[in-house]
Amino acid sequence: MKILCVLYDDPKGGMPKSYPVSSLPKLDKYPDGMKLPTPSTIDFKPGELLGCVSGELGLRKFLESKGHKLVVTSDKDAKGCKADKELTDADVVISQPFWPYYLTKERIKSAKNLKMAITAGIGSDHVDLQAALDNKVDVVEVTYCNSRSVAEHIVMMILSLVRDYHNQHSIVNEGGWNIADAVRRSYDVEGMHVGTVAAGRIGLDALRKMKPFDVHLHYFDRHKLPETVEKELNLTFHDSVESLVKVCDVVTINCPLHPETENLFDEKLINKMKKGAYIVNTARGKICNREAIAKALKSGQLSGYAGDVWFPQPAPNDHIWRTMPNHGMTPHTSGTSLSAQARYAAGVREILECFFEKKPIRDQYLIVKDGQLAGMGAHSYSKGSATGGSEEAAKYKKK
Numbered sequence: 001m002k003i004l005c006v007l008y009d010d011p012k013g014g015m016p017k018s019y020p021v022s023s024l025p026k027l028d029k030y031p032d033g034m035k036l037p038t039p040s041t042i043d044f045k046p047g048e049l050l051g052c053v054s055g056e057l058g059l060r061k062f063l064e065s066k067g068h069k070l071v072v073t074s075d076k077d078a079k080g081c082k083a084d085k086e087l088t089d090a091d092v093v094i095s096q097p098f099w100p101y102y103l104t105k106e107r108i109k110s111a112k113n114l115k116m117a118i119t120a121g122i123g124s125d126h127v128d129l130q131a132a133l134d135n136k137v138d139v140v141e142v143t144y145c146n147s148r149s150v151a152e153h154i155v156m157m158i159l160s161l162v163r164d165y166h167n168q169h170s171i172v173n174e175g176g177w178n179i180a181d182a183v184r185r186s187y188d189v190e191g192m193h194v195g196t197v198a199a200g201r202i203g204l205d206a207l208r209k210m211k212p213f214d215v216h217l218h219y220f221d222r223h224k225l226p227e228t229v230e231k232e233l234n235l236t237f238h239d240s241v242e243s244l245v246k247v248c249d250v251v252t253i254n255c256p257l258h259p260e261t262e263n264l265f266d267e268k269l270i271n272k273m274k275k276g277a278y279i280v281n282t283a284r285g286k287i288c289n290r291e292a293i294a295k296a297l298k299s300g301q302l303s304g305y306a307g308d309v310w311f312p313q314p315a316p317n318d319h320i321w322r323t324m325p326n327h328g329m330t331p332h333t334s335g336t337s338l339s340a341q342a343r344y345a346a347g348v349r350e351i352l353e354c355f356f357e358k359k360p361i362r363d364q365y366l367i368v369k370d371g372q373l374a375g376m377g378a379h380s381y382s383k384g385s386a387t388g389g390s391e392e393a394a395k396y397k398k399k
Helices: 060-065 083-089 103-109 129-134 147-163 163-172 179-182 201-213 227-233 241-249 290-299 338-356 375-380 392-395
Strands: 002-006 068-072 092-097 114-120 136-143 193-196 218-222 237-238 251-252 276-281 302-307 366-369
Touching: 002 083, 002 129, 060 068, 068 083, 083 103, 092 338, 103 129, 114 338, 129 136, 129 366, 147 163, 147 201, 147 251, 147 276, 147 302, 163 179, 163 227, 193 241, 201 218, 201 227, 218 241, 218 276, 227 237, 237 241, 290 302
Parallel strands: 002 068, 002 092, 092 114, 114 136, 193 218, 193 251, 218 237, 251 276, 276 302
Antiparallel strands: 136 366
16 A cells, blocks of 8 residues: 655754653553553654654554555645645555645545545644545544643643743843843733633643642533533633633633634634733634734734644745734644654554554544544534635745
8 A cells, every 4th residue: 555644844954863851751541541552563762753754653664564655745735746646546644733734625536545544643624524524535643642742832832921931031032131021011820710612632631730820710612521520620611612701811722623613713702802811722723813813912902822723834934923913823833742743653553553454443533434423523523624725835935
């Protein structure tokens, strides 16, 4: 079989010859008891850079020893890109949310042999799920592999925004000591109202991680949490996003992107938020209207916006979020720490081993199976597509 793997570019200075940390902590299971990925073996050292082109997710030796062909590229967006050329006869395509290969309806139709799309990570909205359903292409992802990594990133972003860390750090880098400028937008998070839009694995973990800061915790989700969890964290449940944003000083967005959540945070909803609130978005960029976010930061309706996600990805060089005031943007790195890479690379191998041996893939990994939403897909997604406009990613030019 032919496996197409679309990964982000190597480091500018080449692959690392050494790493700051020599080994990773050993983890056996996730907080809900689900086991970490269980491939028969791995051909990489956990803690290595695996998510870039030369890292190859540690798959080449395994695949070639089984007689399969592996093609790895970062060229995925412009017309005539290598990924498009290689897709036409590929059986499996692997992509990461951080450098997504947008599997649009047209691309899926061009791939006559395509049987499965694997997300090396979590979040499969870069696949036109409706086209996958219609063309019987299975879609799977490595559920939970980097959820805790993202939750850590959320806490970092909340504290960085509220304390105005980015501004203070830049003052030091510029040789200054102007304390008044450094603290004029800096507050304590203690006592604030912090809410999550969606309280799944990431959203709930972020709430748990924020509880020691003595904040008031809120959540909205279409699936209500157990009463024991609500009592444990002293949570306030809201039956609508509007209800939650009206009372929260900090809102973290953790819902999947699908047609129902696309453009959810538009100008109308943002104007219902507390004046001077903060938004942290590690879910998907398309959940927020880009112009509305920039406008709210400029007017002061929002005090800050920290996003780890953009639309499309990579973001065009002139994307308004690169230059808007009081932002804390990162280039979708929350779920691709070296720790997370070890888990999602192992998870991809586990999925491939099951696929080749015709064994069932974990139900938790399934998004689309045999033309139906399945597993986590049935729990978190809806039919339709959120890939419209993804061709704009071709406007990104490497600096």
